[in-house]
Amino acid sequence: MKVLQSKKDIFTIPNLLSVFRMVLAVVMLWVFYSPEVKEKETAIIIILLISGLTDFLDGKIARKFHMVSELGKIIDPIADKLTQGLLLICFMSRYEAMKIVFVLFLIKESFMAAAGIKVVGKTKRNEGAMWYGKVNTAVFYIVMFLLVFFPDIPVSAANILIIISGCFMLLAFVMYARKYSSIMKESEERI
Structure with a gap:
């Protein structure tokens, strides 16, 4: 490093x-x-x-x-x-459903920070964002732009968009958790 x-x-x-x-x-x-x-x-x-x-x-x-x-x-x-x-x-x-996504965001990012530090500490390398993280980010910003562009969108439509964003966030969380677990397992097997 x-x-x-x-x-x-x-x-x-x-x-x-x-x-x-x-x-x-x-x-x-x-x-x-x-x-x-x-x-x-x-x-x-x-x-x-x-x-x-x-x-x-x-x-x-x-x-x-x-x-x-x-x-x-x-x-x-x-x-x-x-x-x-x-x-x-x-x-x-504005949107009650956003509170759930915010909690998921906090959990995901706290995990990512802790796991990332642990992985970098063990492997001495930072692999950066993976495709599923990039897709999650793209979907997140598309949803946010839609909510900004259409402030009068019906709450039901906004909630559907928010849930979609939350699903992609959860998918990225699970995929990163699997990746970090695999990297740590490989690192321990080399020792």
């Missing part, structure tokens, strides 16, 4: 973009609950589009310009999860 050697390793463009996404997530939460903001949906869509663009760019820049860092591998997913968690908090006030 590469150790950070200088400020140059910390203050990379991709890392700064990840920190910017964290700030955007907090701004989004403020916009959602602020009575001063009149066009909430438009503001949130713009924030999410900028967040998505910077997420895409930080990975591209990191790989193309050899700026991949251990710090970046940590703060990029933190920025993703902060954005997702705060989006869930925003919509919990």
Whole structure:
């Protein structure tokens, strides 16, 4: 595992973009609950589009310009999860079903963090997101965009979308749990 050697390793463009996404997530939460903001949906869509663009760019820049860092591998997913968690908090006030997805999100992400630390500690490698995690993220954002774009959607339709997102989250949780279990078992068999 590469150790950070200088400020140059910390203050990379991709890392700064990840920190910017964290700030955007907090701004989004403020916009959602602020009575001063009149066009909430438009503001949130713009924030999410900028967040998505910077997420895409930080990975591209990191790989193309050899700026991949251990710090970046940590703060990029933190920025993703902060954005997702705060989006869930925003919509919990509108949709009761979102509370269940939020609890699932907390359980899944707590497990992922603990298991990920354990796996990296044992294997000294971070494999990153798997396809099922990426599909879960895509479905999550599609549902969130629909809820933002259509604030007057019937609650029954919103609940169906939320349940679909929750099912993909649960699937990703189960698949990651199996993967981490398999990696740990292989690691122990080598010892």
